[in-house]
Amino acid sequence: MKIQAGCELRFTAEADVPIILMLRPRSGDAQWIVSDQYLIDPVVPVTEFTDSYGNLCQRLVVPAGPFTVSTSTQAETADEIDVAVGAPYTPVQDLPTDVLGFLLASRYCPSDQPAIAKQAAAIVDGLLPGYNQAEAIRKWIHEQITYQYGTSNAQTSALETLENRIGVCRDFTHLGIALCRSLNIPARMVVGYLHELDPMDLHAWFEAFVNGRWYTFDATQAVPKGNRISVAYGRDAADVAFVTQFGPMTLDNMEVWVKPADTDTPT
Template sequence: MQLNAGCELQFDAKETTPLILMLRPRSGDGQWIMKEEYDITPAVTVTEFTDMYGNLCQRVIAPEGPFSINFSATVQTADDIDVAPGAPYTPIEELPDELLHYTLPSRYCQSDMQGNLAADITNGALPGYDQVEAIRSWIHTNIKYQYGTSNASTSAVDTAQSRVGVCRDYTHLGISLCRSLNIPARMVVGYLYKLDPMDMHAWFEAYVGGRWYTFDATQDKPRGNRITVAYGRDAADVAFTTQFGNMDLNTMRVWVDAVDEAEAEKKAVEPATVPAEAGSTNQTTTAA
């Protein structure tokens, strides 16, 4: 399916403020970026770099006063995500070197403190994919989705105790439980078609059977039509905007809409374009 997705951020900078943005998705597994538009007001110089996780990031300096960022993209997405019941656990000694850090505790995912819970949840499940699916299902059933019950400091341990949270918290808990079983797991943020309520979204991927698979504990069944923006160990790595100064985010609007068939046919023969001012991708506001 072709999707039009994007976000609009309205800031008020109390002083000149450097920013790192993480808003631009890139083409990869399950998605093809057909068109992008990036508008920053007032106009500022943008430089782009790729971080250690392969995410596109932009650096800007916001002047004092109102500052807005509007990003939109047309993306060809996969209608389904791959599932693989029975896919085996990948032993640590067989993991690629670059994945080893995804087995370790991180700021929001204290996997070294959740081994007993993970063992209880996955009791009887085959090592590998089935263990991760047991974790996803347990979180979906036992954690209540509720806004206003967590904040930027809430960790996986906090969520396991409170049993409430939003997609960020579901994701941290899933990652932490997987890592406690020595299964590499990473956070993913982006867009999900027909998410209700609409917002930036977070889910996790686990490495089993020699590859990454998608798991989303907020959903009752596997769903495709996702647009990945960034990967990381946890929310500390995938903020959509990171600011280095006194700056307030006043409003944030997110949309994901299907491209109608006539428009889709027209876009299919147009070359993909990236505006010259296209910058980077990162965020201080985290997914809900």
């Protein structure tokens, strides 16, 4: 299915503020970027670079005053995500070198904490190592953690989400990653767009590496859903922030849309 997704972010900067944006997706196995548009107002010099995870990043300095970023992307996306019940665990010694880092505890995913390991062991008890374990973790989070806005913040870790049993997509994702890593299953965070997400927003989910490849798991959804546009990948939210600012700047408004590409986009 060809979908169109985008966002408009409106800021106010108190003075010149250097920022890094991560809002431009690239083509991959489950998506082909047909076209994209990236507008900033006022226009300032922008340098684009690729980070260590392959994400496209834009570096610029926001001038004092109001500033707007608007993006729009058309992409051919997979209607369904791949499901591989029974796919086996990939032993650590057989993992590609660039996957090894996704086994390690990170800022928001303290997979080395005893409480995380204990919960993961309870969730997957008796299951075949690999895909079935990652799916059991996704299902457990969906059923046991309450989705509610305003219940967490930018500092909330997977351990806190496990203790409080409440959060949003970011928190669901961090918990899924931490639980998988505690079982020596590599897991990474993905941020982007999901068609028919309700309520509509920029979204986050996780991928687990089993049977020699990455598979998608979204603990906010009851069933597997395709038609996603992945924008960025990383160990956790610290690696995939849509906006990283190095000075005082306020986000005044954010609008996000995802729809079939033949419909009109908000202006």
